[in-house]
Amino acid sequence: MIKLIKNGIIVTASDTFQADILVENGKISTIGSSLSAPGAEIIDAAGCFVFPGGIDPHTHLDMPFGGTVTKDDFETGTIAAAFGGTTTIIDFCLTNKGEPLKNSIQTWHAKSKQKAVIDYGFHLMIGEINEHVLGELPQVIEEEGITSFKVFMAYKNVFQADDETLFRTLLAAKELGALVMVHAENGDVIDYLTKKAIAEGNRDPIYHALTRPPVVEGEATGRAAQLAGLANSQLYVVHVSCADAVERIAEARSKGFDIWGETCPQYLVLDQSYLEKPNFEGAKYVWSPPLREKWNQDVLWNALKNGQLQTLGSDQCSFDFKGQKDLGRNDFTKIPNGGPTIEDRISILFSEGVKKGRITLNQFVDITSTRVAKLFGLFPKKGTIAIGTDADIVIFDPNVVRTISAESHHMAVDYNAFEGMKVYGEPVSVLSKGEFVIRNKQFVGTPGSGQYLKRAKYSLHTALGQTEMQSI
Template sequence: MKQLIKNGTIVTAEKTFRADLLIVDGIIAKIGSGLTGGATVTEIDASGRYVLPGGVDVHTHLNLALGERRVSDGFYQGMRAAAFGGTTTIVDHPEAGPADCSLFHQPDYYRELLAHEAVIDYGIHGVFQRVDSEVLRDIPALIHSGVSSAKVYLTYDGMLNDVEIAQVLQAMGAAQGLTAFHAEDDAVIRALREQFGREGKRSAVYHALSRPDTTEADAIARILELAWAGGNIPVYIVHLSTAKGLAVIEQAKARGQRVFAETCPQYLLLDQSCYQQAEPEGLKYVMAPPLRSSADQQALWRGLSNGSIDVLATDHCSFSFADKVKYGQADFRQCPGGCPGVETRLPLSYSAGVGQGRFSINRFVDLVATTPAKLMGLYPRKGALQPGADADIVVWNPELEKTLAVTTLHQQCDYTPFAGMQVKGWPELTMLRGRIIVKDGDFFGEKGFGEFLERTPFAGSC
């Protein structure tokens, strides 16, 4: 099967240029001017449009279950929403598995579920919930199986202590894995949550106050000290939210440390004033880390622009507003945390980033597709527009304007934290391996078409 995208403006992380793009059997075959594909080619006219690589979101929780609490989407609905927003690949974070389960348990379990549900391509992160000789022994085999990254929590049940983190880092570094970290100081957070509970301070604003910016910065500093002392082992900091945390990362990068960071649209576009909304509205914004100040927002935008932040992901975790109220209205500590965002990531970051002159369209592509693909062992199959890459392509209308509303999005969740925001720039067509899965607001994807991606070991840089 041949397809020819004509008259568009190709955008990569490095350059922008007018060209045609020829696809043969789901793979990009040629990029150039005046291409033809013969009598059997199907032509797509991209006049006045950008042609972008499909988005790569390396931080999602599309099927997360914590006891009786479960996110709204599930894999099918979450991936469908992602496709409408121009994302063609995710790397999903599983929750911790049963006590004492193997390092393979959750990735294997998720692969079984996704085999029948996936409508876009996917990878799966590992998760460390304990450290012992079995877990450490299994790390090379996990990476060899195509799961080249795994996550450590510094808070919540299943968190690791410094000795365990050092052991994980050594084993992951030796096996060419990339260790991802949820960086918050558990001791301080626990103490503040207990204090606020005793004092009857249980509304949503106290969620934010129980997780001050120092808890993130101090946790990042601990991680980076351990990684540096272990021989400059690469680490990946998820959902960076603070100027203080960014400063720690920038200092480490300046000395040559291999640290990579992501942030998310909620930390760029929403701030802690959201918690002051009349109850129970503030519960919509209970997430960890919490929303921060406008000064933190400005620092994060600067980090995206100057390269000290490497990735724009979502941390999509779509517990419904109904469940947030059900569990958390009387006490923020019982509120399930997280927010939806997998569909709105590209439009929001393009509109507020490129549209408002904060960074170039090439930097946009780098943040939402190319660098996440490189860091997570997917490049150049994903995140690239070049011969030999998968034809994961978004035809982007830079003039299309929309006002975000839960009624017009395709997520299963009953709210969007970005309701009422106006964006300019939206995908008109999303293609996965040469197959159109979204076009002009209609969905053509099929369950099971999405493929598991065996990710390569970490290459050492992006």
């Protein structure tokens, strides 16, 4: 059905203006003042912002880890994402050494098929590099449209790859037009510090943070950046949590390296003290990299404001407190790493960022949607409001005040990491390709309506945009 969104304030990464939007056949067909369309469904957005749908570049749905599986799958996870104003996610497809990459991709297609309520794509983990893997990569890009590869520098004996694997992946990505992502922590040092802590009887959740100090993230970030520079390739550092890592990214970018950085809402508003909560409550906040001392938050906010960090991923990786997190009650190394964050990503950035003057409204849209679309081969189909783009649209009331709580969230997990936090702003209605997924704060979507996205190859020109290209 044709839809006409009227009276809202449209916000893109570059402009803010009042106009109407005509939606036809899942696309934005017209933007203008006082539009009319006989027979169209009228959607009144008075008093609301109209944003492009959020794009979450970092989720882990239905993912095995630590002897269990994340609580949210592609159905519950994407429903929660939609309630939070996200209309596209890119999930991480894990691989197994010695097995064809296509096997893992097929597994992830099976996990998501007939479940997702919004559009989605995959990143692909690279855990080893050899002639078989190198031979498969062109097919992965051309046939599957997977144009981003993730290398773990942590989780020794589980996911961790060596420097040769990272460097050769960077070289291949440069040739093939893919973006390499890194989980940047020094896994070898963490392994030593972890074993030492356990041997000394230090088993509480706080030791998860104390055995993964900021320096191991900063060191790995700097090492990955130097390897990217040596390969003349492109690098995206996921879940940046501390000043040490921000400094390494800023230094590399100042040298002209093609490097990008992502942070997450949890690092902007929570701190290391949460891991010290009594009665094992600290386990709720065990993820990697860990939460940092509070002063790092100002560094991260400033990095978003000045462009040293460019995106905000949720790193959604939810495990129940009871029955999953408590697997590590007597040993912090057995606590499944991850937290529930997909639903509150956008509201937290708006409330703590825009409302408090830390970032502008246009920066908010760039960070939550536009830049992600540009970096990961989805722009201009996704990531902006313009004629011809997918009608992925969020009608957002900036004046609502609500309290985040597990009692009202839509994730399947039994706690909320931001429990009790008061935020300003909430999505009222969310459209995916012109169809309501959330309407007046009620879910009206259909599992399986989300489409798998084949993404374009990485392009620095697209990632930067015309204005930034002209300035370099």
